[in-house]
Amino acid sequence: MSLDYSTSEFTINRDKDRCIDCQVCVRQCANEAHYYDDEEQKVCSDEHKCVNCHRCVTLCPTRALSIKKHELEFRANANWTENAIKDIYKQAATGGILLTGMGNDRPYPIYWDHMLLNASQVTNPSIDPLREPMELKTFLGRKPESLKVENGKLAEKLPPQLELEIPIMFSAMSFGSISLNACKSMAQTAYENGIMYNTGEGGLHRDLYKYGRNTIVQVASGRFGVHPGYLNAGAAIEIKIGQGAKPGIGGHLPGEKVEAEVSLTRMIPQGSDAISPAPHHDIYSIEDLRQLIFALKEATNYTKPISVKIAAVHNVAAICSGIARAGADIIAIDGYRGGTGAAPTRIRDNVGIPVELALAAVDTRLRDEGIRNQVSIVCGGSVRNSADIIKAIALGADAVYIASSALLTMGCHMCQKCYTGKCNWGIATQDPNLTKRLNPEIAVKRLTNLLHAWSHEMKEMLGGMGINAIESLRGNRHMLRGIGLSDRDLNILGIKAAGE
Amino acid sequence: MDNNKVSNRKRIYAKEEVCIGCRLCEVHCVVAHSQYKNDIVKAYKKSPQRPLSRILVEETRPVSFGLQCRHCDDPKCVKACITGAMQQDPDTGIVTNDESRCIGCWTCILACPYGVIKRDFKGRKVASKCDFCIDLGGSPACVKNCPNEALYVDEVRVLNNEESKEKGGTAK
Numbered sequence: 001m002s003l004d005y006s007t008s009e010f011t012i013n014r015d016k017d018r019c020i021d022c023q024v025c026v027r028q029c030a031n032e033a034h035y036y037d038d039e040e041q042k043v044c045s046d047e048h049k050c051v052n053c054h055r056c057v058t059l060c061p062t063r064a065l066s067i068k069k070h071e072l073e074f075r076a077n078a079n080w081t082e083n084a085i086k087d088i089y090k091q092a093a094t095g096g097i098l099l100t101g102m103g104n105d106r107p108y109p110i111y112w113d114h115m116l117l118n119a120s121q122v123t124n125p126s127i128d129p130l131r132e133p134m135e136l137k138t139f140l141g142r143k144p145e146s147l148k149v150e151n152g153k154l155a156e157k158l159p160p161q162l163e164l165e166i167p168i169m170f171s172a173m174s175f176g177s178i179s180l181n182a183c184k185s186m187a188q189t190a191y192e193n194g195i196m197y198n199t200g201e202g203g204l205h206r207d208l209y210k211y212g213r214n215t216i217v218q219v220a221s222g223r224f225g226v227h228p229g230y231l232n233a234g235a236a237i238e239i240k241i242g243q244g245a246k247p248g249i250g251g252h253l254p255g256e257k258v259e260a261e262v263s264l265t266r267m268i269p270q271g272s273d274a275i276s277p278a279p280h281h282d283i284y285s286i287e288d289l290r291q292l293i294f295a296l297k298e299a300t301n302y303t304k305p306i307s308v309k310i311a312a313v314h315n316v317a318a319i320c321s322g323i324a325r326a327g328a329d330i331i332a333i334d335g336y337r338g339g340t341g342a343a344p345t346r347i348r349d350n351v352g353i354p355v356e357l358a359l360a361a362v363d364t365r366l367r368d369e370g371i372r373n374q375v376s377i378v379c380g381g382s383v384r385n386s387a388d389i390i391k392a393i394a395l396g397a398d399a400v401y402i403a404s405s406a407l408l409t410m411g412c413h414m415c416q417k418c419y420t421g422k423c424n425w426g427i428a429t430q431d432p433n434l435t436k437r438l439n440p441e442i443a444v445k446r447l448t449n450l451l452h453a454w455s456h457e458m459k460e461m462l463g464g465m466g467i468n469a470i471e472s473l474r475g476n477r478h479m480l481r482g483i484g485l486s487d488r489d490l491n492i493l494g495i496k497a498a499g500e
Numbered sequence: 501m502d503n504n505k506v507s508n509r510k511r512i513y514a515k516e517e518v519c520i521g522c523r524l525c526e527v528h529c530v531v532a533h534s535q536y537k538n539d540i541v542k543a544y545k546k547s548p549q550r551p552l553s554r555i556l557v558e559e560t561r562p563v564s565f566g567l568q569c570r571h572c573d574d575p576k577c578v579k580a581c582i583t584g585a586m587q588q589d590p591d592t593g594i595v596t597n598d599e600s601r602c603i604g605c606w607t608c609i610l611a612c613p614y615g616v617i618k619r620d621f622k623g624r625k626v627a628s629k630c631d632f633c634i635d636l637g638g639s640p641a642c643v644k645n646c647p648n649e650a651l652y653v654d655e656v657r658v659l660n661n662e663e664s665k666e667k668g669g670t671a672k
Contacts, residue, residue, distance in 0.1 A: 020544035022527045028520070059647060061527050062540050432562040439518040439648045 005089040008070045010052045012045040018064035019043065025056035025065060030422040030434055053415040055424035087345075098345040101418030101428070103245060103337045103382055103404060106349050111356035111489075112388045116498055118479045120466035127468050129459035135469035136455060138167040138399055140236075140376040141305040142329040159329060160305045162216075162236055164399060165194030166455050167470055168389065171334075171380045171401035172218050172240065172309070174202030176253045176262045176274060177341035177418070179435040182410060182427045185443035187211040192444070193451050198401070199225075201240060201251060201276060203265040209233050216307065219296065221250055222276035224266040228299065236330070237296050238307040239289070241280070244338025244381040247311035247352045250276035252342060257421050259430050290326035297327075305329035312336060312358035312381065313351075317365035324366060324375045332401060333358050335381025339404040341428055342419035355381040356395065360493045363396025363475055372475075386457035395493065396475040409450050410443045509571075509593040509656040512632070512640060516565035519557070519650040525566045525642035526553035532633055532641035549622040554630040555642050556616070566642060566651055569616045569630035571595050577629075580611035585627075593656075594632045602626040 012033065021043050025034040033049040034056060036042075050067060057065045074082050087098060120126040127134070141161035148155035170186045183205065190197040191211045198216045199208075203225015208215070217234035219226055231237060242248065253262075253274035263270040283289050293306050307330035308323050310316070320331050335355025340348065359379045366372040379392050380401030389400050408414070411425035418428035426437035458470075467473055481498040482490045490497055527540070533551040534543040544550065555568040571588075575595045578586045585601035586608055588594070597608075604625035609617045620628040633640040643651045 018541055020527075020541060022523070022544075024522050024524055024527070027522055059522060059524065061524060061645075433521075436518055436562065437520045437648065439650075441518075442649055 004093060006086070006093070007072055008048045008050070010047060010050045010067050011070050012047045012050055012056075013066040013068060014043070014045060015064045015066075018062040020062055020064075022061065024059050024061065028055050028059050028424065030055075030424050030429075030431070051415045051417045052413075053417070053424045054413045099342055099419050100345045100348060101339075101341055101343075101416045102412075102414055103339040104349050105416070108354070110382075111354055111485075111493070112384070112391055114483055114485050114489075115356075115391050115493070115495065116481045116483055117387070117390060117394075117461060117465065118481070119464040124466045126466050127463040129456075129463040132463070132468060134459040134462060135471070136166045136458060138164045138470055140164065140307075140330050140378065140398055142375065143373040145373065160236075160303055162196060162305055162330075163194070164196065166451065166458075167393060167397075167399035168451065168454065169195055169216070169378065169399055169401050170197035170406050171338075171403035172198035172200035172216075172238070172243075173341075173403055173407075174200030174218075174224075174251075174253070175205055175265055176202040176257055176430070177251075178407075178427055179423075179429055179438060180205055180207070180261060181435050181438040181440050182407075182443070183208060185410060185438065185440045185447060186406060187215065188440065188444050189447040189451070190214040193448060195451070196235065198238060199234070201225075202253075202262065203267065204230055204233055205261065205265045218309075219292075220276055221278070221280040222274060224268065224274060224276075227267070231296065231299050234304070236305045236307055237300065238309050238330075238332065239280075239292060239296070239328075240309045241283075241289075242311035242313075242334070243309070243340065244311045244334030244336050244352055244355070245340035246343040246347050247313050247336075248278060249344070249347060250278045252276070254342075254419075254421070257430050262430060286322045286326055289323065293327045307332055307378070309334060311338075312353045312355050314353065316353070316358045317361040320362045320375075320377075321365055321369055321371070324371050328375055330376045330378060331362070332378040332380065333362060334401070335379070337382030338380060339382075339407070340418075355379050356391075357489075357492050359392060359395045359397055360477075360495075364494055367475070386454040387461065389454065390458055390461050390473070391480060393470060393473050394476050394479045396477075398474060405450070406447060409446045410438060509573075510632075510653050511571060511656055512568060512630075512643060513652055513654055514565040514567070515650045515652070516563055518648045519564045519566065520648050521557060521559055521561070521564035522647065523557050525555050525646055525651060526557065528641040528645040529553040529555050529630075532636055537636070552618050552620050552628045554616075554618070554628060556618075566646075567614065567616060568642070569595060570614055571630075571632065576611040576613065577608035577617065580607045582607060592632075594634060595629075596631045596634065597627055597629055599624070599626045 023036050026036050031049045034045050037044050052067050139161040142159040175183050186197040187208050191214045196214055196216050199218050201218055201220030201224050212233045213235055215234040216236045216238050217230055218238045218240050220240035255271045255273045296306055306328055308328040309332040312333050312335045323331055336352030376398040378399045378401055379397045383400045383402050392400050412427055421429050423429040426435045465479055477494045480495040482495050483498045530551055530553050531540050531543040534547050536542040555566045557564055557566050571594050575588050578588050583601045585598040608627050617627050617629045620626050643653055
């Protein structure tokens with residue numbers, strides 16, 4: 001047996017004066033970092049197993065626990081950081097690719113935080129959202145070139161649209177990567193609040209068909225769970241070409257997470273790995289994509305909008321122009337900060353581009369080509385608060401997708417260990433002992449709270465700009481100013497610098 | 501009996517599908533019945549005779565739920581009690597044990613069909629069971645402090661004869 005160089009990432013601090021040895025932490029840690037020593041008659045901890053998920057900290061009745069970064073330090077080195085060194089030790093020991101969960105955590109610039117919003121002062125009065133009506137309603141779908149009106153009515157039928165009370169949707173998270181309780185919570189919240197949630201590539205569980213009118217069903221490269229009933233169950237269909245966390249590669253759900261319900265919903269054998277191939281094996285050109293888009297439209301009788309989801313990568317503007325011309329009604333762009341249940345660390349941290357830049361580039365290109373009306377644009381990949389949403393819409397988005405924000409609402413603490421299947425919060429796991437921890441009644445209340453809070457904040461920001469309807473903000477780059485950005489960045493974002 | 505007659509009798513019910521088996525209900529029951537009702541640390545470390553928890557989490561993973569006295573409509577423990585320490589309030593239906601009259605004979609434990617009475621050997625040797633936190637006021641401590649809302653208080657609906665037969669006897 002040779003030395004394992006791995007050292008603990010975190011320390012568990014237990015305040016001896018406060019600990020009452022009630023063993024709640026012992027029972028709640030799926031990683032078994034706490035244990036009861038019968039001989040010593042007290043609770044002890046093994047910090048090597050701790051992943052810093054805060055489950056024990058939150059449940060401890062006397063708040064006796066605290067998790068800190070382990071004090072062990074390497075000699076200060078701006079190049080060979082602790083993580084860079086430890087990654088090599090891990091790969092030397094295992095010979096495998098490094099896996100991780102959630103979104104890119106590297107210190108690249110966050111463009112949301114380099115954009116500032118306008119407020120009305122003297123010449124253009126602001127609006128008080130508590131006294132005046134504010135419209136946050138949005139419609140996603142292909143819009144016609146022009147409107148023909150006869151006798152006060154629309155002369156031609158509009159293409160199918162998705163109606164959203166607020167411009168926010170829950171992004172794709174598959175049943176399999178997350179628990180059924182997590183899916184139920186988002187489905188019910190979308191249903192009760194007039195927005196949409198996305199099934200992800202795990203298919204649609206039979207218990208969730210009742211929320212169909214608020215569901216976007218996803219057709220991904222593995223085609224898991226895709227059958228005619230599935231396609232017609234949702235309000236829209238999304239073809240997943242890529243996702244921001246792992247552009248260019250397919251998804252992987254380990255066989256351990258494929259238990260009975262996941263197997264039934266995905267239509268694959270129990271215990272078998274669910275591997276989504278990198279390209280759809282029937283889409284090798286833009287013409288193939290057009291063929292699939294229209295095959296789905298035929299299968300659903302042209303009653304549902306078809307969305308195409310791509311990762312934000314180089315030349316995203318040209319790609320989106322092609323997708324719009326291929327017949328898509330909605331394009332979803334997922335930036336490199338997007339989350340995932342499992343992705344190779346190097347791909348998550350090094351592939352893809354920020355959604356802010358992609359969004360601006362796509363909106364500008366489609367307007368320049370005169371085809372902006374042919375698609376609605378949805379963007380995702382770390383939308384963290386209501387200000388990010390306002391900025392996204394000002395850059396050109398019709399709506400945003402949120403996922404990490406929704407998971408945080410349901411209890412996630414960003415420990416990035418989703419791929420182990422031991423999520424202590426009952427989210428990224430299929431273990432029945434853990435999934436019961438996510439009570440959908442509580443989760444729906446919390447998600448609804450988030451949507452209400454953000455809606456109110458958005459109305460305040462809109463009112464401050466003197467705008468009373470979200471459609472007056474869409475693509476309105478004049479409402480943004482850049483701060484701490486280069487000329488090139490300002491150019492790509494299509495905004496002026498603060499002070500101009 | 502009238503159809504759908506709702507009495508003012510309340511019971512604590514458990515939702516086993518969301519019980520996480522943490523046993524925080526047991527911790528808070530102990531604290532609520534100790535002399536330090538607002539200080540968990542003191543209740544555990546300073547109490548010379550720390551009370552027993554009146555709720556016990558029954559567990560066969562992954563199923564678990566908290567179980568306490570059902571405050572039965574026809575309490576066998578009250579009939580069994582030889583000193584009259586076990587009494588039922590005629591209005592609320594709550595069954596309480598007067599520990600000053602209890603002699604620890606354990607006959608109530610033998611009679612209880614749910615096994616929710618415990619023997620308290622510290623101090624005077626008495627039978628210990630759920631009193632619905634009558635003295636505390638507000639929600640019972642276990643219901644108030646469950647982190648996943650797996651316990652709730654609900655009014656008991658008194659069944660008419662047909663419904664009672666359907667359920668195979670008096671259901672509580």
